[in-house]
Ligand SMILES: NC(=O)c1ccc[n+]([C@@H]2O[C@H](COP(=O)([O-])OP(=O)(O)OC[C@H]3O[C@@H](n4cnc5c(N)ncnc54)[C@H](O)[C@@H]3O)[C@@H](O)[C@H]2O)c1
C-alpha cells in the first residue's frame with residue numbers, strides 16, 4: 235500500500251489500514267477516523283480504528299511468529315533483514331519525509347534532515363550492534379562455571395507518540411526485532427502515515443508474517459488500552475505523557491508486564507556568564523523551538539546568569555523574531571504547525587496563564603498574521619515568571635520558553651531540580667570544572683554541555699523521576715528486549 239505522494243507535497247487520500255500477520259486489513263467493526271493535516275486543517279485520509287478484536291488478532295499472530303521462521307533465523311540473517319529495513323527507509327526517504335510533515339505539521343526540511351535519516355540509522359545501528367552483543371560468564375575457582383544465555387522477551391507492545399513518529403517508532407522496533415522479539419505497534423492516532431509505510435517496508439525487507447503488526451486507534455477504550463491489558467503481551471514500551479504512563483502502568487500491572495517508559499520533561503537550559511553567548515543563542519533557538527517545541531528534550535526553562543541576562547534577552551528575542559513560521563513545505567520555514575487544534579488551544583492556555591501570573595511576553599504569544607488556516611503559533615519568549623508559575627512547572631510541549639536570571643550556582647541547580655520531571659538538561663559554560671560539577675548535580679537522565687540533542691546511540695537515553703523508567707540505547711535496549719538465564723555448571 236503505497237502513499238500516493240504527488241510532486242507538490244500533497245498526498246492523495248492515504249487510507250491507513252491495520253497490518254496484521256503480513257496483511258493490510260480494515261477493522262472488523264468498520265470503525266474509522268479522519269486524519270487531519272495540521273498545516274491546512276484538511277482531511278488527508280481515513281484511518282481504520284482498531285480495538286480489542288484487532289489487538290487479539292495481532293497478538294495471536296505475534297505469538298505464533300515467535301516460534302516460526304523468525305526464531306530459526308541466524309543472527310546474520312536477522313542482521314541482514316534489519317539492515318535492509320534501514321536501506322528501504324532511505325530509498326523512500328522523500329516520500330516518508332513528506333508524509334511525516336503532512337501528518338505532524340513539522341517543516342519538511344526537518345523531516346528530511348532528522349526524522350527519516352535517523353529512523354534508518356536506528357535500524358543500521360542496531361543491526362551492527364547485534365553482532366557484538368554478548369552475555370556474561372564467571373569462574374567460581376574450580377568449583378563451578380556460571381554463564382548466561384540471552385533470549386527474546388516475547389511479544390512486545392510498542393506505543394508511540396506523535397511528535398517524532400518514525401524516529402521514535404524505529405528507536406523501539408529496531409532493538410525489539412534485533413533481540414528476536416515480535417511486535418504489536420500502536421502508532422499515535424494523530425500520526426498514522428509513516429508507521430503504515432514502515433509495515434510495508436518490513437514485509438519487503440523479509441520480516442516474516444506476524445513478526446511486525448500495526449494496529450491503529452486511540453488510547454483509552456481503543457487499541458491502546460486493549461494492548462496494555464492483553465494477557466499474552468509480555469512487555470510494553472511506551473513513549474508519551476507522564477499522565478498516560480500512570481494509566482498504562484495500572485493496566486499492565488494485572489499481567490505484570492515488563493515496562494520501558496520514556497515520558498515527559500520540563501528541561502532546564504542553564505547559561506553561565508562565561509558561555510560563548512553566540513553559540514549558546516544559536517543552539518538555544520533549536521532547543522527552544524525545533525519541531526515547534528514539540529520535543530521532549532526541549533529546554534523550555536532558560537536560566538541566564540545575571541551579568542549577561544539583558545544581553546542574552548536582547549539577542550535571543552531578535553533571533554527568535556527572524557524565525558519563519560508557516561507552510562511546512564516551504565524551504566524557508568523554520569517553525570511549522572502544532573499537531574492539532576486541541577494541542578494548539580492547550581499551548582495557548584499556558585500562555586494565558588503565564589500572563590495572569592505576571593509574565594510578560596517579549597515576542598510571540600499569538601497566531602502569526604496572515605496564517606488563518608492551520609495550527610500556527612509564533613515562537614514565544616516569556617519573562618517575569620517564577621518557579622511557582624504553571625508555565626515554569628508544567629510541560630507545555632510547544633514553541634514557548636521562559637527566561638529567568640540567576641546569581642549563584644547553588645541557586646540555579648536548586649531551581650533546575652525543582653520539578654517532578656528529570657529527563658534532560660543543557661549547561662553552557664567554558665569553566666571545565668563547573669561543567670562537570672553542575673552536570674553531575676542536575677537530576678536528569680541526559681545532560682548536554684555546550685550542545686543539545688547531540689546523540690550517540692550507544693549511550694543510556696531516558697529520564698528519572700517522573701520522566702521515565704529504564705533507558706533506551708545500545709546495551710540498555712538489549713537489557714529491556716531480552717531475558718537472561720544464568721546457568722551454573724558444577725565442575
Ligand atoms: N521521553 C521521551 O523520549 C519522549 C519522547 C517523545 C515524547 N515524549 C512525551 O510524549 C508526550 C507527547 O506525546 P503524546 O501527546 O502522543 O503522548 P500521549 O501520552 O498522549 O500518547 C502517546 C501514545 O499513547 C497512547 N495512549 C494514550 N492513552 C493510552 C492508554 N490509556 N492506553 C494505551 N495507550 C494510550 C496514544 O494513543 C499514543 O499512541 C509529551 O509529554 C512528551 O514529553 C517523551
Ligand SMILES: O=C/C=C/C=C(\O)C(=O)O
Nearest residue numbers: 397405529530531689695
Ligand atoms: O521528543 C523526544 C525525543 C526523543 C529522542 C530520542 O528518543 C532519541 O534521540 O533517541
